[in-house]
Amino acid sequence: MKFETKAIHGVRTPEKGIENWGSTLNMATTFPIKTYSEWQEFEYSRVSNPTRKDFETMIALLENGKHGFGFSSGMAATSSVFTMFEAGDHFVLSLDIYGGTYRIINDIFRKFGFEATFVDTTDLQQIEAAVRPNTKAIFIETPSNPLLEVTDIRGVVAIAKRHNLLSMVDNTFMSPVLQRPLELGVDVVLHSATKFLGGHNDIIAGAVVVNSNELAEKISFAQVAIGAILSPFDSWLLLRSMKTLKLRVEKAQANTLKLLDFLRSHPEVEKVYYPTEAHNKGKAVHESQASGGGSVFSFTVKSEAKAKAFFESLKVALFAVSLGGVETLVTHPSTLTHTEFPEEEKVARGVTRTLIRVAVGIEDAEDLIQDFKQALEK
Numbered sequence: 001m002k003f004e005t006k007a008i009h010g011v012r013t014p015e016k017g018i019e020n021w022g023s024t025l026n027m028a029t030t031f032p033i034k035t036y037s038e039w040q041e042f043e044y045s046r047v048s049n050p051t052r053k054d055f056e057t058m059i060a061l062l063e064n065g066k067h068g069f070g071f072s073s074g075m076a077a078t079s080s081v082f083t084m085f086e087a088g089d090h091f092v093l094s095l096d097i098y099g100g101t102y103r104i105i106n107d108i109f110r111k112f113g114f115e116a117t118f119v120d121t122t123d124l125q126q127i128e129a130a131v132r133p134n135t136k137a138i139f140i141e142t143p144s145n146p147l148l149e150v151t152d153i154r155g156v157v158a159i160a161k162r163h164n165l166l167s168m169v170d171n172t173f174m175s176p177v178l179q180r181p182l183e184l185g186v187d188v189v190l191h192s193a194t195k196f197l198g199g200h201n202d203i204i205a206g207a208v209v210v211n212s213n214e215l216a217e218k219i220s221f222a223q224v225a226i227g228a229i230l231s232p233f234d235s236w237l238l239l240r241s242m243k244t245l246k247l248r249v250e251k252a253q254a255n256t257l258k259l260l261d262f263l264r265s266h267p268e269v270e271k272v273y274y275p276t277e278a279h280n281k282g283k284a285v286h287e288s289q290a291s292g293g294g295s296v297f298s299f300t301v302k303s304e305a306k307a308k309a310f311f312e313s314l315k316v317a318l319f320a321v322s323l324g325g326v327e328t329l330v331t332h333p334s335t336l337t338h339t340e341f342p343e344e345e346k347v348a349r350g351v352t353r354t355l356i357r358v359a360v361g362i363e364d365a366e367d368l369i370q371d372f373k374q375a376l377e378k
């Protein structure tokens, strides 16, 4: 089945003999034990719940993987996955990783003896050079936030195989509609399901998908032991959202291309950043591993005062963090999402005061262009 068909028909749970066209919301925390001393699939909902199971089946189907796991947030997913490692283990991660991932590695897991090196993963040589005898995994995000730089997923997989490491990709920005890292040989795919999978800025959730049974057992153990699980209600809402995932991703991307056309030639705009932009050095790699540039982009204006006026003048788009929802959101990475880095480091990396990040929604493209136009010309 193709993606759209799987998203609509991939999960149909019969309950008490009634055939459903969707998933049944089952809020129970405990289930009657049917036979003394015999295993049954659903006993207690931290361990497994029918509605969470349906979400897990669906995200595995959409990522073309074997085992899916639902977590209470993207960070719950990432932290639970990292508990399969031990003190003394070392990891290589993208320098441009999501701030929360940087924080759990540096401020929490380091206390438990984990070691980490953050490198510019757009340069495969830097990844390979960072590998040590105790390295256990490479963790990347592509395209990166907020400059949409591209890491070569197949290249990362090759390095991981050569050194017997796990490869992990945070696939939040692309969603399984545009990029499916497991198909390229990646071991672990992670999502903040809060973003595209949820799609309406009203669910905090996370997901993990793997192919290997051995990895699935470890992640399942972490999920049950730690208990940072996705609730049945949020699982059910996500299943509903995912039926329209492809429509939303495609419409948001079409809007993005139109907005980019407008911004590229606007006199107040200096530069736009997008995975398939001609000046992006990862353009060809991105096009070889994803089927579109997505709906997150950044651009710079000529002064901080201009950026401030832009944020204050928007009438349709909202000034807020997050992405992947139906509403267009604009954010200021320098003061909102990248606050843990010192100013000089941010500037050196291109996260300047004049940089604006846009997460495009599914409104009418012309309304968005008019809104950006009036805000830029204020």
Ligand SMILES: *Cc1c(COP(=O)(O)O)cnc(C)c1O
Pocket: 073, 074, 075, 076, 098, 100, 141, 170, 172, 173, 191, 192, 193, 194, 195, 204, 205, 206
């Ligand atoms: C939002 C986000 C996360 C964290 O997810 P939460 O659901 O907020 O915990 C992780 N990675 C990326 C790329 C994100 O955008």
